[in-house]
Amino acid sequence: MNSLSIVIPIRRCEPSLLVLLKSILRQEINFSVEVIVVLNSFEPSDFDVLKTELQVIQNELKVLDMKLIFLDRSGVNRARNAGLLAAAGSIVVFFDDDCELDSSNLLSMHALHHQAHPTLFGLGGVYKLNAEAGYFDRLYHYIQMRWLYEGLLYSEDTATRYLIGGHFSVKKVMTENYHIQFNDEVVYGGSELEFFLQAERQNLRVELSELAVIHHTNESFISLTRKLFKQGKGKAISEKRYADPSTQFRASQSVNKSKDLIGRLPVISKMLLGYYNYIFWLGYYHYRKQLPLFFRHVMQDIFLFKSKLSEQVERQKKIKEQRGDRF
Amino acid sequence: MKENHLTFSNAAETYQDLSELLRYLNISSIAHPSSDSQKSEFLLSANKFGQSVSRQLESIVNSNAKATGFIILRPIGVDILNDVVDKAKNVHYQIYILAHVLYDYRKVLAQLLSLGVPKNKIILILGRQQICTNELAAFEQVRLSEHNTKASLPKFEGSTLPYAFMHFLIFFLSPRPQNLSLGYVTYGHRIIDLFYFFSYVVRMCAFITFYRFRHLLLMIFYSFRHLLLMIFYRARHFLIFSSRKLWHYLWNFALYPVRKVFWFTHYQYRKRMRGELE
Numbered sequence: 001m002n003s004l005s006i007v008i009p010i011r012r013c014e015p016s017l018l019v020l021l022k023s024i025l026r027q028e029i030n031f032s033v034e035v036i037v038v039l040n041s042f043e044p045s046d047f048d049v050l051k052t053e054l055q056v057i058q059n060e061l062k063v064l065d066m067k068l069i070f071l072d073r074s075g076v077n078r079a080r081n082a083g084l085l086a087a088a089g090s091i092v093v094f095f096d097d098d099c100e101l102d103s104s105n106l107l108s109m110h111a112l113h114h115q116a117h118p119t120l121f122g123l124g125g126v127y128k129l130n131a132e133a134g135y136f137d138r139l140y141h142y143i144q145m146r147w148l149y150e151g152l153l154y155s156e157d158t159a160t161r162y163l164i165g166g167h168f169s170v171k172k173v174m175t176e177n178y179h180i181q182f183n184d185e186v187v188y189g190g191s192e193l194e195f196f197l198q199a200e201r202q203n204l205r206v207e208l209s210e211l212a213v214i215h216h217t218n219e220s221f222i223s224l225t226r227k228l229f230k231q232g233k234g235k236a237i238s239e240k241r242y243a244d245p246s247t248q249f250r251a252s253q254s255v256n257k258s259k260d261l262i263g264r265l266p267v268i269s270k271m272l273l274g275y276y277n278y279i280f281w282l283g284y285y286h287y288r289k290q291l292p293l294f295f296r297h298v299m300q301d302i303f304l305f306k307s308k309l310s311e312q313v314e315r316q317k318k319i320k321e322q323r324g325d326r327f
Numbered sequence: 328m329k330e331n332h333l334t335f336s337n338a339a340e341t342y343q344d345l346s347e348l349l350r351y352l353n354i355s356s357i358a359h360p361s362s363d364s365q366k367s368e369f370l371l372s373a374n375k376f377g378q379s380v381s382r383q384l385e386s387i388v389n390s391n392a393k394a395t396g397f398i399i400l401r402p403i404g405v406d407i408l409n410d411v412v413d414k415a416k417n418v419h420y421q422i423y424i425l426a427h428v429l430y431d432y433r434k435v436l437a438q439l440l441s442l443g444v445p446k447n448k449i450i451l452i453l454g455r456q457q458i459c460t461n462e463l464a465a466f467e468q469v470r471l472s473e474h475n476t477k478a479s480l481p482k483f484e485g486s487t488l489p490y491a492f493m494h495f496l497i498f499f500l501s502p503r504p505q506n507l508s509l510g511y512v513t514y515g516h517r518i519i520d521l522f523y524f525f526s527y528v529v530r531m532c533a534f535i536t537f538y539r540f541r542h543l544l545l546m547i548f549y550s551f552r553h554l555l556l557m558i559f560y561r562a563r564h565f566l567i568f569s570s571r572k573l574w575h576y577l578w579n580f581a582l583y584p585v586r587k588v589f590w591f592t593h594y595q596y597r598k599r600m601r602g603e604l605e
Binding site for chain 2: 102103104105106109110112113116123142145146148149150152155156158207209210211212
């Protein structure tokens, strides 16, 4: 018999948390489920207010077995570790507080798949946008999903290198046996990467499924810039221990890699994606104190673009020469 | 370019009707020449945010242990549907519905939903020109790329606009010899050319997309610029001789009221200079 623990790290009590908890109540499940809400990154003066707000929610959803954990220090990874430690279930599912479970079979799918595959370490899913998502939400969704699908190891298999932090499940026993933990050093952004890199080192299988949760975001130009800068920093932190020799050349490659899909987007979106790509790598090299490398990548990209442009012009010229001109 | 493709490969024409259906829907079906291989398989390769993901699919005609999905191409019986629903309890197993006009796929969809299949388990495979209604938008979709059609072939890269525009200009700019009188046939041809131009404009307006519209504007601008440059460089006399008569009529008759205003102001000025006007 399975038992499931859901860990939700939160920073402050937002209405989206209630939406998530209500959607968990709507799930069709045959086993016991407990929800662990871990509060972190709050000011001491707000503590009492937050506590009463959460207790109101707890009273409202009495059917749900809900635990509250209060941490005095900030950090989403700290909260996840605390949740993992407190979890009583054999399978631990991690959700972000801005998610909503759309389909009623999601949790049972996670549990049944873990039951059927005892050697499987983690199972993750994708995000889905709601109908009212804005332009920058769509951009953020695109960036996240592109990163997620880049992790796939083979095109015909579901095995992947990493999963997205807002929607995945792991077996608790395996995290204990293999000593896998979230890195407390990362406060926010790119926080889950190192967790899966540890699993990859120990040859544990992680799978990406088509299961989806709705992701309610409210992004703007500036907030997204800030977010990607932090994510770049998070990547740099996680690569301190798990270094990857090919990292140096990724900044310019990541633009070229995704050109197949970028070709279909409007020009403004392409430019914004390029901008956010640079912001990510600026965050990365800023943390590593290697800013000259960043500027080198930017210059490389510019020269690459220039050569591509000249190629295009020459092709057009050749066509015109072959065609002949009436005048 | 990574695209979405569905391919059906089977041993030499084992399922002829099925491959004919797929060929009609412009989906590639490969018939292996060797008759000993009884395998037939569906392979779906889809572009997922820049990464190509390929899935082997099962259908009524083939079953595959490695398959991670079942594809429905025609209306199928309830027994088979129940089996599929059982298999779909696996996380990675999806139900694909090929949506085409030759059967009522909405009926199949309703049937699946009534059997308790959640919406996230169903994926629709749409053709290039399949219209997606609001009711279908709730399901995940894979839109197939064009395969082996005239439209997927490399196209003529330049715009046809300057050539169409030339027909318009021929009517006004082409030189008319002074001593020779042209036959009515020539004028007929020229008028036909003019109609060709107008029909071109109508066609462009009817099937215009944003990209084409922008392209059209650019090409109009460049063709005007090109014409202006070329006219003054080589064929200036074309313009002058052909439009001499036109200019005469314009200047002396059509623009007469406009010129009158300037004459009036000019006389007023002269009167003032002479002191005739206070």
